[in-house]
Amino acid sequence: MATSTKTPDLDAVVIGAGFAGLYMVHSLRDELGMSAQAYEAGDNVGGTWYWNRYPGARCDSESYMYCFSFDKALMQEWNWSGKYPEQPEILSYLNHVADRFDLRKNIQFNTRVTSAKFDEANNMWEVQTDKGDKVTARFVVTGIGCLSAGQIPNIKGRETFKGDSYHTGSWPHEGVNLAGKRVGVIGTGSSGVQSIPVIAQQAKQLFVFQRTPQYTIPARHGTVDKAFLDDVKSNYDEIWDKARHSTGGFPVDPIDRSALEVSEEERKDIYETAWKEGGFKFVFGSFKDIALDRRANDTASEFIRSKIREIVKDPETAEKLVPVDHPFTSKRALIDTNYFDTYNRDNVTLVDIRHAPIEEITPTGIKTEDAEYELDVIVFATGFDAMTGSYNRIDIRGRDGAALKDKWAGGPKAYLGVASAGFPNLFMITGPGSPSVLSNMPVSIEQHGEWISGVIEYMHEHGQTVIEADQQAETEWVAHVNEIAEQTMFMLADSWYLGANIPGKPRVFMPYPGGVGAYRQKCDEVTAGGYTGFTLGASTREPVGVS
Ligand code: N01
Numbered sequence: 210m211a212t213s214t215k216t217p218d219l220d221a222v223v224i225g226a227g228f229a230g231l232y233m234v235h236s237l238r239d240e241l242g243m244s245a246q247a248y249e250a251g252d253n254v255g256g257t258w259y260w261n262r263y264p265g266a267r268c269d270s271e272s273y274m275y276c277f278s279f280d281k282a283l284m285q286e287w288n289w290s291g292k293y294p295e296q297p298e299i300l301s302y303l304n305h306v307a308d309r310f311d312l313r314k315n316i317q318f319n320t321r322v323t324s325a326k327f328d329e330a331n332n333m334w335e336v337q338t339d340k341g342d343k344v345t346a347r348f349v350v351t352g353i354g355c356l357s358a359g360q361i362p363n364i365k366g367r368e369t370f371k372g373d374s375y376h377t378g379s380w381p382h383e384g385v386n387l388a389g390k391r392v393g394v395i396g397t398g399s400s401g402v403q404s405i406p407v408i409a410q411q412a413k414q415l416f417v418f419q420r421t422p423q424y425t426i427p428a429r430h431g432t433v434d435k436a437f438l439d440d441v442k443s444n445y446d447e448i449w450d451k452a453r454h455s456t457g458g459f460p461v462d463p464i465d466r467s468a469l470e471v472s473e474e475e476r477k478d479i480y481e482t483a484w485k486e487g488g489f490k491f492v493f494g495s496f497k498d499i500a501l502d503r504r505a506n507d508t509a510s511e512f513i514r515s516k517i518r519e520i521v522k523d524p525e526t527a528e529k530l531v532p533v534d535h536p537f538t539s540k541r542a543l544i545d546t547n548y549f550d551t552y553n554r555d556n557v558t559l560v561d562i563r564h565a566p567i568e569e570i571t572p573t574g575i576k577t578e579d580a581e582y583e584l585d586v587i588v589f590a591t592g593f594d595a596m597t598g599s600y601n602r603i604d605i606r607g608r609d610g611a612a613l614k615d616k617w618a619g620g621p622k623a624y625l626g627v628a629s630a631g632f633p634n635l636f637m638i639t640g641p642g643s644p645s646v647l648s649n650m651p652v653s654i655e656q657h658g659e660w661i662s663g664v665i666e667y668m669h670e671h672g673q674t675v676i677e678a679d680q681q682a683e684t685e686w687v688a689h690v691n692e693i694a695e696q697t698m699f700m701l702a703d704s705w706y707l708g709a710n711i712p713g714k715p716r717v718f719m720p721y722p723g724g725v726g727a728y729r730q731k732c733d734e735v736t737a738g739g740y741t742g743f744t745l746g747a748s749t750r751e752p753v754g755v756s
Contacts, residue, residue, distance in 0.1 A: 217333040217345040221665075223247040224322045224603070226312075227256015228651055229352025229638040231303065232277065232658045235310050237350075241666055246346075247312075248338055250321040254307045256354055258299040262384070263377040263400060263588070265407035266296035269489070269544050270649045272433060273441045274459060276302060277651060278449045283309065285442055292431050293544075317342070324604035325349050327633060332675040332746070334634065347674060350636045350661060351600070352654075355646045355720075358598025360711060361589045362395075366569040374587040377404060385586070387411040393575050393582060395567075396590030397423050398705075399543055404590060405557075406547040415557045416582050418567065418575065421703075422532040424513045425543035429487025453656065456724035458649030461493045468496035468505035480512040492542050500538040500698050510537040520549040527552075529561045539702035541646075595705040596641045596719040597621050607632035620708075620717030624678035624686050624742055625732060627657060633677035636661045641719040642690050646706070648725045656725065660732050667736075668745060675746040682742030694718035 223233045226249035237245040251259045268275050272289035287305065291298060307313050321339045328335055334349045336342070359378040361367070367374075375385060377400040392412040394405055397419045409415045441448060451460040468476055476496075483491040491509075498505035514531045521527035530549065551557055565578040574584040594601070597617055605613040608631045616622060616631065623629045626643025627636055638657045639645035645653055668676060699706055699718060708714035721728055735741050 215331040215333070215345070217331070217347050219244045219246050219344055219346040221245045221348040221350055222322070222325070222334065222336045222344060222346040223350045223352060224325075225249060225256055225352035225354065226251070226254040226307075226316045226318075227258070227352060227354060228277075228303070229354075229654045229658070230254075230256065230316070231306055231310075231312055231352075232279065232654060233350050233352055233638065233661070234312050234315050235279070236658050236662045237665070238315060239310065241662060241669075243665070245315055246344065247316040247352075248320045248322050248336075248342070249316055249318050252318050253304070254313070254316065255300045255303050256352070257357065258296055258303060260357070260380070261378050261400070262296055262380040262382060263375075263404045263590075264387075264411065265403040265405075265546070266377075266380075266400075267291065267293050267403065267430075268299060269293065269399070269428070270459070270651075271488070272298070273438060274448075274452060274649055275299065275651060277306065277655065278445070279655060280310075281445075284445050288438065289433050292433055293428055322603055324606070325635070326604075326606045326610070327608060327635070329608055332634065348634045348636065348665060350638060351640070352638045353599040353603075355596050355599070355639055356593040358594040358602060360592050360594050360598070362591055363712075364567055364570050366571055369572045370570050370574075370584075370587060371572045372574075372585045372587065374589065376589045376591070377401075378593060387586060389413050390585040391574075391583060392416070392586045392588060393418060393584040394588045394590055395575075396592065397421065398590060398592055399541060400592070401590035402543050402545050402548050404588065406545070406551040408588065409551045409554055409557050412586075413556065416560050416575075416584070417552075417557065418560045418562050418577075419529070420562050421534070421540070422530050423540070423543055423548075424510065424532055424537040425545040425548050426484065426489070426491045426513070427487045428544040428546050429485075430546050449652075452649065452652050452725075453729060454726040456726065457489070457493060457647065458644070458652035458725045459489065459493065461490070464494060464497050466496055467498050467502075468508045469498070469502070476508055477512070480509065484512075484516065488544055489542065492538060501696060503536065503698070506536045506538065506698055513537060517549055520553075522553050526559050529559055535702035536698045539698040539700075540704045541706070592705055592710050594711050594714070595708070596646070597708075597714075598711075600637075600640075605632065605635070607635070618715075620687075620715045621719055622683055622687050624683040625728075625735065626686075626721060627660070628676070628678040628743070630678045630680040630683045633675050636664075642686060643721050644723075644725045644728050645720045647720045647722055652725055656729055656732070660736070663736060664740065664743075667740070671745070671747070673745045673747050676740070677744050677746075679742050679744055686742075690721050690723075691718055693721070693723045697722055 220243035237243045272294040324337045359376045391414045393416045395418040448460045499509045574582045621641035623642045626640040703709035
């Protein structure tokens with residue numbers, strides 16, 4: 210490996226100021242004493258929660274677990290009001306974190322990183338931004354999100370529409386007044402399912418253009434009970450410990466009961482109780498094999514179908530809403546507030562575009578194969594170029610000037626989802642191949658942040674300035690991720706987990722489906738082995754920065 214001859218301007222560049230970027234700045238700067246500079250495209254902190262301001266936007270994780278755990282005082286002083294935190298409240302929380310730890314002084318806002326090139330002679334990155342910044346840094350850490358590159362489908366005539374159109378992932382900060390408007394929402398993923406009930410209350414008329422029906426469980430949203438929160442706060446250590454070693458990053462006890470070993474009556478009771486209680490307990494707290502065994506899964510899928518038929522009054526609409534082409538949990542599991550009920554409203558029409566696809570967007574609305582819909586507003590709830598889109602829009606070049614985008618053209622390749630061979634000193638927080646989107650994100654973000662800081666500290670202690678994932682370790686990890694995915698329902702639907710929502714994107718399962726507990730254990734083993742699967746190199750010069 211080359212030895213350093215120059216000293217970089219910074220120890221680390223951090224890209225993004227969402228949960229991941231904020232934590233990384235704090236960790237590198239305040240815990241390791243390094244010089245870290247973050248760049249953020251938005252004009253403030255928040256990441257996902259800065260951009261996604263669509264009506265009804267909130268998180269599916271319960272608020273008491275959708276936060277940082279790195280600072281005990283922070284955990285005690287913040288009080289959530291909603292059981293599921295709404296976008297403004299999460300954004301307030303992240304602003305509070307930025308202020309409390311004085312993070313803004315190391316974040317440059319309104320600045321998008323355009324390129325990052327590895328300088329092999331000096332073991333450092335050269336980073337450039339759209340504001341003309343050019344800096345060198347020993348490490349680059351990406352906190353650029355898994356779902357941040359919005360996707361608007363290339364529907365014929367889209368540019369001719371004379372009304373207003375919005376993507377849920379870049380909603381105007383001042384809000385949109387939908388009163389008296391005829392609104393069309395395209396898409397029924399998480400963003401659609403959350404926004405549709407709220408838009409229905411605001412708009413004069415709402416047309417929902419549905420390609421794939423959804424399974425969704427009632428969230429039973431409400432306010433947070435003070436006694437509950439007090440109890441949580443007095444047991445936070447134990448709760449977090451459980452979450453960190455769980456499957457999904459939630460503090461739930463594993464269920465050791467198969468859906469196939471109980472009587473039909475008992476099974477129905479269990480589902481009914483979980484449905485009434487609401488939230489993801491329906492998945493984690495009912496049976497162990499819903500997401501793993503097709504026959505067990507059928508029982509859950511069928512239960513949800515029966516609920517849709519029960520809730521939706523018009524039988525024809527109900528049938529259109531019943532998912533039959535993919536099993537429950539094969540796409541992102543959803544929780545909702547009044548989603549199916551919304552179709553009982555007089556001002557809401559479900560348009561089944563699976564059977565009569567959209568032909569074009571016209572100046573006055575949307576034309577499908579069998580009808581034309583006059584609209585004032587179109588909402589694209591059409592998702593994201595997930596997991597890789599946020600990387601592909603930065604020109605990232607590693608050894609020999611090779612582009613990450615080219616390396617990933619056949620699907621993302623990263624060891625542990627945190628580093629990619631040929632791209633030394635680049636760490637990806639919740640990158641492809643890590644639990645990331647299959648988990649409660651703050652738990653995974655902190656685990657990656659801690660692990661990355663740990664590596665950097667180790668390098669400092671051992672006088673090393675370069676670390677790189679080994680090709681073989683990476684190949685084996687990618688194969689392992691896919692092997693586990695093959696054992697789940699995930700391979701049985703066209704989902705963004707598989708890149709299926711982006712025309713031409715290779716069909717490769719991207720997140721690690723083995724659970725945050727198993728993943729943490731693997732990372733800990735890698736650390737204990739002196740960073741097995743990585744090659745670390747020494748420099749003749751003093752390592753920079755760490756004091
Ligand atoms: O995007 P999606 P999202 N013509 O890709 C449809 C997280 N999130 O923004 O299923 C017509 O899930 C597409 O149809 P189909 C969460 O991880 C979390 O809703 O491909 N329709 C689908 O219905 C989530 O999974 C939260 O057939 C088209 C929809 O658009 C992820 O973000 C809240 C189309 C896209 O659904 C993404 O969710 C929000 C086309 N050409 C988001 N292209 C919470 O925590 C796409 N569609 C609550």
